[in-house]
Amino acid sequence: MFFCYIFVVVSLINFLPDFHVSSCDHNCADKPRFTPSRLVVQFGKPTSALCSVCQPGCNVSLFNIESPIGSLAANGTEVTWTVNEMTEWIISPSCYYNNDTTDTNCCSVLPITVYKPPDNVSFSVHPDVPMSEGQQYTLQCEVRDVAPVKNLTVTFYRGQTALGEPKSSKRENDEPKPVSEVFTLNITSTKEDDGVQFWCEAKLELGAEGPQPPPVVESEKLTAAVLYKPHLEVSIPPDPIIIRKGNPLTLNCSSVGNPPPSYTWTPPSRITSPSNGSVFFINSITHEDEGLYTCYVSNEKGSISVQFDVTVQANNLILIIEGAYNLWDRIRLHTTHSSIPTAE
Structure with missing residues (x-):
């Protein structure tokens, strides 16, 4: 009897990955809990999560995690989902159970953000001529193949001073797959810009669950030559x-x-x-x-x-000599004047 019970459990675990959740209650009282509650994983990298199906001692007849990729391992009422290489851009594993009291499964979904740092970040100035003082120029930062673009922040720099963070035209786009985008910022050149390095960086800000510090890819640095009077x-x-x-x-x-x-x-x-x-x-x-x-x-x-x-x-x-000469001349004139006889 004992061996029969083991056979039934093993058979059930082997069967579960092929089971498809047809009806789910996401508001049930004792929902399955994922640990961690949210995943941020780089495309092509491994990841894993644990689902606690219900509280210890609960009575469930059917439980598992449904996902298009990954392997499952059950231990009591806990199921570990493991992916050796993340190959999906859109994926939301669902952990569920059924206690035979209803036809509806009690479900929880694991939110997953799949990201990819840019393949390349390039910087350029337009028009591509030596700058002249007081003229307007466009700084351009091209970010290639980054995902998700809604989490991307691009910053332009003058030396180590941030000039601005232009918003992505695709920032509200929920496209999860890699995209390329060009960011621009207008500046008016000054003579102080001559010899200064300009550049840009692309940063994926993925929240507390994401990698810390956030992934950053910098462009090459261009030294400005500004013509000025x-x-x-x-x-x-x-x-x-x-x-x-x-x-x-x-x-x-x-x-x-x-x-x-x-x-x-x-x-x-x-x-x-x-x-x-x-x-x-x-x-x-x-x-x-x-x-x-x-x-x-x-x-x-x-x-x-x-x-x-x-x-x-x-x-x-010379001033001393001239002063002495003038003084002597005055004395001589005074002496000559004093020696003149007085008429009787």
């Missing part, structure tokens, strides 16, 4: 430059620009050797060097000019 690197004194005679004079109009700027100086006409660099230098200045000096800075994107007003003063030694 010259900008001064140095502060220019607004007031005249006052310098002692004989001292060196240095005028600086160093600028940044892309392409690198060129420099032209137009000092007073009596100066016969103007500089063609960003710094103008006179080793020992004289009164003849007084005047306006203009620095012209230019590249193909524009030009600027800077003026320096230079005033030359006599040096201290």
Whole structure:
């Protein structure tokens, strides 16, 4: 009798995978419970779940898990469902039992999210030409073969600064299979963007049950080349430059620009050797060097000019000599005036 009972149970377990749930009550009082209650699994990877059919001591005549793939193993009123390789994009295993008191099975469904990280994430800028300061450009991030797209977040970066997260046009789409999509973001370039790396990343945010941290695929990084007109690197004194005679004079109009700027100086006409660099230098200045000096800075994107007003003063030694001479002259005149006879 004992061996007969074992034979009946084994025969029942072997039969159950071919059983199809025809009528299910998902609101029954003592529903089967899956552990975990939700699965997130990568396509092509293994997974498993345990179904506790009912409370210990319950009386059920028929129970199992119904699924198109996977193997089952029963232990008492618990059934373990195991998949060696997830090959379905849409799958919702159902755990059920029947206690002969009704024709309806008591059922629970295991929610499963099957995901796939992108095959590739590529980044580009349109139009594909060197940027110019103040112009608008479109950053483009192409994400290929990702699922599910509704869980996808794409972020554009300037260096390590996030620029924005454009929404997917397919985000409300419940398509579970892999799709490809192009995301775009418009920017206005500045001179500070020159030499900065731009890129994007695709992240699958699958909730607490998903992999932690979430799967992320980054694009290659593109270094921006932004053309911009010259900008001064140095502060220019607004007031005249006052310098002692004989001292060196240095005028600086160093600028940044892309392409690198060129420099032209137009000092007073009596100066016969103007500089063609960003710094103008006179080793020992004289009164003849007084005047306006203009620095012209230019590249193909524009030009600027800077003026320096230079005033030359006599040096201290000359001032002392001149002061002493004036004092002696006044003393001499006073002495001469005092020696004139007074008429009687």
